[in-house]
Amino acid sequence: MAAGRGTAAEACVGQVVLPGDVLLLPARPDEDGERLRLGAGAAPRGRLLCGPGLRRCAAGLLVTKCGLLRHRQAGGGATAAGGAYWVDSQQKRYVPVKGDHVIGIVTAKAGDVFKLDVGGSEQASLSYLAFEGATKRNRPNVQVGDLIYGQFLVANKDMEPEMVCIDSSGRSSGMGIIGEDGFLFKVSLGLIRKLLAPKCEIIQELSQLYPFELVLGMNGRIWVKAKTVQQTLIIVNILEACEYMTAEQRKQALAKFSGN
Amino acid sequence: SFIIEERSFMSCEDLLYGRMSFKGFNPEIEKLMIQMNSRCKEEEIEVDDKMEADVSDEEMARRYETLVGTIGKKFLRKRDQRVLQDEDEDGNSNRRPSKKAKKKFLKPQD
Numbered sequence: 525m526a527a528g529r530g531t532a533a534e535a536c537v538g539q540v541v542l543p544g545d546v547l548l549l550p551a552r553p554d555e556d557g558e559r560l561r562l563g564a565g566a567a568p569r570g571r572l573l574c575g576p577g578l579r580r581c582a583a584g585l586l587v588t589k590c591g592l593l594r595h596r597q598a599g600g601g602a603t604a605a606g607g608a609y610w611v612d613s614q615q616k617r618y619v620p621v622k623g624d625h626v627i628g629i630v631t632a633k634a635g636d637v638f639k640l641d642v643g644g645s646e647q648a649s650l651s652y653l654a655f656e657g658a659t660k661r662n663r664p665n666v667q668v669g670d671l672i673y674g675q676f677l678v679a680n681k682d683m684e685p686e687m688v689c690i691d692s693s694g695r696s697s698g699m700g701i702i703g704e705d706g707f708l709f710k711v712s713l714g715l716i717r718k719l720l721a722p723k724c725e726i727i728q729e730l731s732q733l734y735p736f737e738l739v740l741g742m743n744g745r746i747w748v749k750a751k752t753v754q755q756t757l758i759i760v761n762i763l764e765a766c767e768y769m770t771a772e773q774r775k776q777a778l779a780k781f782s783g784n
Numbered sequence: 785s786f787i788i789e790e791r792s793f794m795s796c797e798d799l800l801y802g803r804m805s806f807k808g809f810n811p812e813i814e815k816l817m818i819q820m821n822s823r824c825k826e827e828e829i830e831v832d833d834k835m836e837a838d839v840s841d842e843e844m845a846r847r848y849e850t851l852v853g854t855i856g857k858k859f860l861r862k863r864d865q866r867v868l869q870d871e872d873e874d875g876n877s878n879r880r881p882s883k884k885a886k887k888k889f890l891k892p893q894d
Contacts, residue, residue, distance in 0.1 A: 570788045575796040580787050596796065610796045621792045623803045673803065698803045698816045720799040727804070735807030742793070742802070750809075 532677055537595040541611060547578075547585040547593075575610025589613040602674060614714040618643045618743035620679035627701070627708070627741030628687060630670045638666055640674075643710075643743040646684055650674065654688035660772035664701070671702040671747060673739055702739055706749030706757050712743050715767045726766050729778055730759060 530546030537740065541547075574580060577589035581779060584773040586591075586722045591613030598607045618626075620642060628640030628648060655664040662751065666672070689699040717728055730736075736750035736759055746763060750756040758781055766774055792797065801820040805813035839847075857865070 532859065561885065571788060573795065574789045576791050576793060578789075580789060585787075594796070597835060608796050610793070623792050623794055697820070698801065717793060717797065717799065722798055731806035735809040735811065737805045737809045738803075740802040740804070768871050 526774060533585060533593075534595070535636060536593045537609075538776060539593060540590065541587045542590045543588050545587040546581065546583050547587065547609070552579060573606065573608035573610075575608055575615055577611025578609060579715060582773045585609060585612060588666055612714070616710075616712045617742065618713060620644045620648065620675050620685040621742075622675055622679045623740040624679070625673065625675045626687075627739060627745040628672045628673050628674065628743075629700070629708075630666055630668050630672060633666070636682055638672075640672060642687075643684070643745065646687065648676070648685040648687045650687045650689070652757040655700055656690050658696070666701060666739060671701055671708060672700065673741065674699050705747070706737070706747050707760055708745060708747045709715075709760055709764065710744050710766065711746060711764060713742070715744070715763075718746060718767075719763075725771065726763075726774065729774070730762065733778065733782055734759070743764035 526766055530548040533549055536547060547588045566782040574585055577587065577590050577591060578694075579586045582585050589611050591611040594610050594612050596608040620626075626642050628642045628650070630638050631641050631647060632639040638652065639647045640650055642648050652658060652663050652666070653660075654674075658664050672687075672689065673693070674687040674689040676685055679690045689696060691697050691699075718724065727738075734757065736748060739747040739758075741747075748756055748759050748763070750759060760779075762774075762777060765777070769777070790796070801817060803813050804817055805811075808814065
């Protein structure tokens with residue numbers, strides 16, 4: 525079946541798109557790269573961010589995952605100038621992406637390198653020097669079975685993923701070995717993104733309940749630690765169930781526990 | 785036109801930092817949360833936390849005043865050291881002539 529002619533990208537924002545759909549972008553008036561327009565905003569307007577689930581093709585953007593099409597307007601200063609399009613899809617299996625912060629479980633120590641299980645197709649490697657304040661003599665105290673929060677340095681389909689626990693300026697900024705106790709469990713990737721959204725109601729409502737600590741990894745893993753085992757398990761159950769609960773049901777469930 | 789392909793969600797959506805702590809469970813992480821999330825919204829604002837000083841500023845100034853003199857004396861030559869000593873005993877006029885007398889060569893009296 526030949527693919528039909530594409531539809532305009534703006535028209536599909538917020539609707540379900542399927543793999544194989546072609547999205548047309550509005551034609552750019554100043555496509556001529558030779559002429560450099562000396563004017564404010566001439567160059568940045570051309571750049572468009574094509575996010576996960578989309579790929580560039582001759583006519584415009586080709587959809588590769590099914591989900592809802594999202595769009596973010598241009599502007600915003602520090603973030604990428606020019607608009608951004610991406611597909612909000614749902615999946616449980618994680619594919620390592622460079623720059624993502626994930627929770628990994630140490631499975632092996634091979635000389636100078638730790639092997640971490642991050643839920644992808646391969647195990648990620650983490651050098652012992654990639655911690656803050658680590659030198660050849662001063663090695664970090666990492667054992668098999670520890671939880672590590674780090675980010676991907678290298679993550680593509682041709683190479684083994686590599687992780688580090690420091691950022692570009694050499695500071696750990698919260699990454700490294702996650703402490704003892706606590707509970708680790710797995711959820712779908714869409715829920716993680718929903719929880720990490722700037723104003724997430726679920727997190728706000730939970731924070732009113734008990735004092736607790738939470739680490740969210742982009743690979744679908746969540747680590748929770750509260751004062752007692754019972755409180756930890758309550759938070760875990762709420763986080764697992766809130767994916768399929770409406771706001772009303774969630775508020776009812778939390779109201780039951782806020783008395784405890 | 786220029787289209788950039790990205791596989792990460794971090795640059796598309798404005799996601800918060802993954803480590804969070806609530807109600808004071810882990811104070812370091814709470815400080816980190818404020819720092820990280822304000823960095824996303826605006827340019828990095830450096831918050832200068834004034835650490836509580838063990839020694840007050842006045843005491844520090846007083847100590848430094850005398851300290852400079854003490855260390856400076858170490859590097860004076862012997863002659864300059866004597867001059868300093870003279871200056872210290874300004875009020876005492878008795879000693880001065882005796883020192884001056886010492887410096888001059890005493891002719892033997894016939």
